[in-house]
Amino acid sequence: MNEENIRIKNVLEFIRQKAIEFGANNDKEFNKSYIERNNTGSDSLKDKGAYFGFIHPEEESGGPFHDFSLTIFPCIEDKPWLVCLGIGSSGFKNDYDLANYPGVRRLFSKLINEKGFCKSDFSDIETPLPKTIANSEDLEQIKNTIKTYTKVLPVCQIVENPESEEGKKIIAAFVAGYAKLRNWSSNKEQRKAISDALKPFFKEEKIDEVEEINNLLIDRKYIVLQGPPGTGKTRTAKEVAEKIKIRTKTFFTQFHAETSFSDFIFGIRPDLNSNHLLYKENLGIFTKALKYAEENSGERVILIIDEINRANLSNVLGPIFYLFEHKMDKWDVEIEISPDFKINRLPDNFHVIATMNTADRSLSVVDFALRRRFAWYDLKPTPINGKKKNLANVSVSEINNSEEYFFLEDFSKINEIFDWYASSNELSLQPGQGYFIAKSEEEMKSRIQYEIFPLIKEYLQEGLVRNAKEEFNNYFASRINQSLFE
Structure with a gap:
């Protein structure tokens, strides 16, 4: 047995063992977890379609096949191999719905690096691989083989040395992904084995959100924290205000469907303490915060607007919409905030943190012009570690x-x-x-x-x-x- 056949045998045995760890069972005659394919004869290895791996358990052991496969294209002369989630050349029979599950793509997209590729649509069997993969110098020895299957490889990763620790880690992760896709695991140990194989590729940077938002606030001045309910948007906004080291004054308001310009900026209201019909001016919280910022230039003023998309923003903001430019070159237009109070720019010490619930489907769509004027920060569901x-x-x-x-x-x-x-x-x-x-x-x-x-x-x-x-x-x-x- 030549050296190349030994490498193929070793890697094939490796993926068999991993499959068992992840819950595959091929001992029984019926209900097998997969069908093994091994087309690595000496002639095939001459860039004539050599591959091995696992295919759907309902497929035949030879000939064209359907659905998702775990496919490895070996290369001779110690050249890199290509590890793939493939689709049989016969297209889909059982896996079309699976191909459209967003989680399948999310999973495999995490397993690739700069020498890999992941399609945006796994049900697409018409678009070929990009030239960066198809014409890669690393795959020169198998370019004709890759060309044959170029439309049915939604995910692929070049592996420099399949028998190295790094190579085995990548291959094990692809086997784990395929195990998850096929639901092989049936107990806690198998699920843990899959999780352990995938974990090195699921690196999540620990981000200090409060610090990151504070830095963004310094740079952009006006930001919106957006995310699903329960992600701590309001709490985070308050934490940002509390964390600022210099003197800070915080103003808070919450928008609703009836919030108006007169509530937020300026209006008049009946004087309920008078026996006659009299009106008195009403300074909205925006104007109060703005005046405070102008009168206290040594303090940092933060206006928190909770649930900003619950109100009709065009009606609420009116002409002050113009002022929300964090880097305006010319300040030659004066905006009247209230009688005897006009400004042409917002003070440098004035900041806005707004929150927006992305799950509330009944609310108004945010104006694109507002999106341009504010920075947008996503808060996502995250496991809690720490105080709780x-x-x-x-x-x-x-x-x-x-x-x-x-x-x-x-x-x-x-x-x-x-x-x-x-x-x-x-x-x-x-x-x-x-x-x-x-x-x-x-x-x-x-x-x-x-x-x-x-x-x-x-x-x-x-x-x-x-x-x-x-x-x-x-x-x-x-x-x-x-x-x-x-």
Whole structure:
């Protein structure tokens, strides 16, 4: 057996072992986890379509096949190999719906680096690989083979040395991704093995959001914190204001459907203390904050506007909309804020932090001009580590009802469902970490029943995240013994 055949044999045995670790079972005659393909004869290795890997368990052991495959293209002379999530040349039979699950792409897109490629649409079997991959010098030895399959390789990664530690790590991750796609795991150990293989590719930078937002505020002056409910937008806005080291004055308001120019900036109101019909001026919170900033140039003034998209912004902001330019070159237009109070620019010490709930589908669409004038910062559902205890690390006997706990298992399950089934737009609906903080198991179950359950049910009734309906239903049935479809 030559050296190349030994390498192929070793890597094939490696992916078989990983498949077993991840829950694959090919010992039984029926209901196999996969069909193994190995087309690596000496003639095939001469750039004539050599490959090996796993295909859908309902396919034949030879000939053209359908659906997703784990495919490895070997190369002779110690050249790099190509590891892929492929699609059989016969197209889709069972996996078309799977190809359209956003989570499949999200998963495999994390497994590639600058020498990899991931299609934007996994159901697309008409678009070829980009030239950077198809004509890569690394794959010169198998360029004809790659050309043959160029339209049916939604994800591929060049592996310099498949038997090195780095090469094995990449291959193991692709096997783990395929195991997750095929639902091989049936117990906690197998799920942990899959998670461990994928973990090195799921690096999440620990970001100090408050510090990052503060730096953005210094640079841009006017920002909007946007995210789903429960992600701590209002709390974060207040933390930013509190963290600023120099003297700071904070003003707070919350918009609603009836908020108007006269509420926010300036108007007149009846004098209820007079026996006659008299009116008195009403300075809105914007004007109060603005005047304070002008009169106290040594302080930093922050105006927090909660739920900014709940109001009709054109009516509320009126002519002051013009002033929200963080880098305006010419200040030659005066805007009247109130009688005897006109300005041509907002003071340098005046800042605005607004919040916006991305899950509220009934609210007005934010004007594109406002988007240009404000910086936008996304707050996403994030597991809590720190002040709140993580229940995964606390035994039931240790639970103290005077403390708050973060229910990681519930958060992770909801997060997993959204990650796998939700479109990019639907991710903005995911309940944030605030929903999963409670003082006891009973309180958490109550929160699921009376807050999370109705929220998900409303989403489904609006036709949102419909692909996940059975997953949600199974979660609620097992967690609170309640069905979404009663």
